[in-house]
Amino acid sequence: MPExxxxxxxxxxxxxxxxxxxxxxxxxxxxxxxxxxxxxxxEPNGKHLLMRFExxxxxxxxxxxxxxxxxYRPGERWRQPAWRATAVLSFDDxxxxxxxAPVMELVRDAQAPVSxxxxxxxxxxxxxxxxxxxxxxSEAPTLGELLLEQRVCAGIGNIYxxxxxxxxxxxxxxxxxxxxxxxxxQVYLTARDLMRRNLVTPIAxxxxxxxxxxxxxxxxxxxPIQIRAQGQQARLTYFCPRCQGAPARQAAPTR
Ligand SMILES: [Zn+2]
Numbered sequence: 001m002p003e004x005x006x007x008x009x010x011x012x013x014x015x016x017x018x019x020x021x022x023x024x025x026x027x028x029x030x031x032x033x034x035x036x037x038x039x040x041x042x043e044p045n046g047k048h049l050l051m052r053f054e055x056x057x058x059x060x061x062x063x064x065x066x067x068x069x070x071x072y073r074p075g076e077r078w079r080q081p082a083w084r085a086t087a088v089l090s091f092d093d094x095x096x097x098x099x100x101a102p103v104m105e106l107v108r109d110a111q112a113p114v115s116x117x118x119x120x121x122x123x124x125x126x127x128x129x130x131x132x133x134x135x136x137x138s139e140a141p142t143l144g145e146l147l148l149e150q151r152v153c154a155g156i157g158n159i160y161x162x163x164x165x166x167x168x169x170x171x172x173x174x175x176x177x178x179x180x181x182x183x184x185x186q187v188y189l190t191a192r193d194l195m196r197r198n199l200v201t202p203i204a205x206x207x208x209x210x211x212x213x214x215x216x217x218x219x220x221x222x223x224p225i226q227i228r229a230q231g232q233q234a235r236l237t238y239f240c241p242r243c244q245g246a247p248a249r250q251a252a253p254t255r
Pocket of ligand 1: 241
């Protein structure tokens with residue numbers, strides 16, 4: 001599942017390999033108009049990726065839970081089946097393939113698909129004031145759901161939601177209103193710090209404290225990590241019931 005930092009790394013790789021190059025063939029037919037156009041820029045924004053082409057046209061892809069861009073040499077075997085490809089851009093010396101992106105569309109106004117998003121968590125400078133303002137207007141009932149709200153702050157995914165809350169010993173089920181602005185700022189800055197560190201560390205070497213570690217000991221107190229679905233989308237929240245103040249929640253009905 002891609003998070004903002006994955007999209008950033010993907011955008012950087014695409015920029016390096018296809019930036020300034022001319023598309024020799026674009027498939028499927030819905031994006032065929034890109035054939036013959038030069039790539040002007042590749043920009044990440046939250047979980048969205050925008051590729052701008054000469055002539056004022058852009059390819060917007062949204063990765064959600066499943067999408068990923070790959071780069072191959074011409075003729076190289078793909079790591080996923082061709083039927084899963086939602087876009088194939090062939091250049092002279094490289095082929096960019098996007099698999100299973102739920103959104104793949106050509107747009108005239110490259111900003112339109114991302115205009116609803118909050119400030120990107122990875123951008124410098126990070127507009128934390130705007131994030132807090134948006135957070136206070138959000139109707140997200142719990143802190144865990146608020147952190148995944150891309151209209152408040154773009155790019156935080158489930159992994160960094162869990163990790164940041166564990167680091168600050170915060171209960172994912174608490175109401176955002178229970179935190180004052182200073183503490184809420186700390187939550188976003190912690191998520192940003194964890195994600196920025198991962199921009200320079202290869203994925204295989206990432207170690208998470210709680211995410212993906214259900215039943216294993218909390219690195220801080222040794223209590224087994226718990227997993228519980230949260231919110232309408234039932235995203236799995238990994239947490240330490242001891243460090244993160246869970247007792248009050250356990251008495252509440254299952255949500
Ligand atoms: Zn713990």
